[in-house]
Amino acid sequence: MNVRNLRWMMLVVGGVLPVLLVAGIVVGGGCTSDQYIYSCDDASPPNIQETPCPPDAGPDAEVCDEDGGCNEAGAGGGDEGTGGGEQEGGGDGIGGMSSLCAGQCVPKEPPGWFEPLLLWLGPPDKAPDCPATAPVPGDELHADLVVEPYRCAACACDPAETSCELPAAWSAVDSSTCPGGPGAQRTSFAAPEAWDGTCTTANAIPAGQACAGGPCTQSLDLPAPRVLAGACAPSVVEEPAEEPQGGFRWATFARTCAGVAAYAPCGDSGMRCSPAPPEGEATPPEGFLTCIMHHEGEHECPPTYPSRHIAYDDAEDSRGCSACTCGEPSGGACSVWVSAFSDAGCSTGVVSVLMRSDSSFCGAIAPGTALGSKSAVVVDLDPGSCTAGGGEPIGEVAPRGAVTFCCLDRQPQQPEPPRARDPERG
Incomplete structure (x- = not known):
């Protein structure tokens, strides 16, 4: 048994039972009878023991009928001795008993x-209190979920940790046509490993x-410098002006109301x-519906209660x-200023050129020139960029704790109150 079912059971036991204990019906008119209590599941009230009438009831009165009047023996309480006829107070009799329902008789609920x-x-801002006919508030539920957009901060990428690899595989060519034909001979003028x-x-x-x-030295051939880029680190660069998490709300409020009094049986055993x-209030939002309820999830409605409504305890935002x-x-790109010298101290220049990472260099020099030393310096480095991804809303807002209500399309007519017995009829 779930918590909601237990709450309703406590409501019924706590609210209805005390009324039942004091709602015994005593036969009047001078006659006495044992008290009895009606249950809403009873098709008819328990039998009432016939008791002798008082002396002033009349010479032919022998027993007390169920309305407290005195009739001739064997008359059965009916008009003109018909026995078991239609009872005053409205409704078809069951076992000689009319509907005593002071509320409304509606189809019984399925198991x-x-x-x-x-x-x-x-x-939600129009919800009324429970009416006097059913003053006990029950569940407060919700329907028609409205989800506000969920906003995420924008993603960006920090620049990658980038370096420029200097050209190292320098070589001299024995041809003035650089880089020389297939038979050209190359002599290494390479820089040391990890050259700075x-x-x-x-x-x-x-x-x-x-x-x-x-x-051997008629041309000088140098490869292009190379950009070495690491991974970009993701980052959040923009926070939204409002709270990034969108909210949700319910457009419809659902309130259930129950009675506190014991309800007498209806004249039809299939009714409750x-x-x-x-009065005058038939459908929401102006009024109330008569419904049966199933606490465990969504269910189809029976033919007797065809109008279906689903409400929820709450919603989970994931x-x-x-x-x-x-x-x-x-x-990414880089530029490097490279120089070759004929001496060992990088002072007597042979050739100097600005190289970019997207192009190599091959140029003629004076034939037989010494290549004694070299140097290079990075003059520009562009780390490039990375394309940012992610930062998109994921997950959902899902309603939880579904409750199914099945309601009458039209409210039944309320029964007329029982009419008082005519004293002249005895």
């Missing part, structure tokens, strides 16, 4: 459904060194006595933002 009660549906650009004499070529095509909505990500870096 598993809570007995008929009053339901109000409408705007400072002046170096590594792989120096002396003046006049001869190769197959003549002097339940509270009647206030929304968030996806993690920020960064793509591979692109667009």
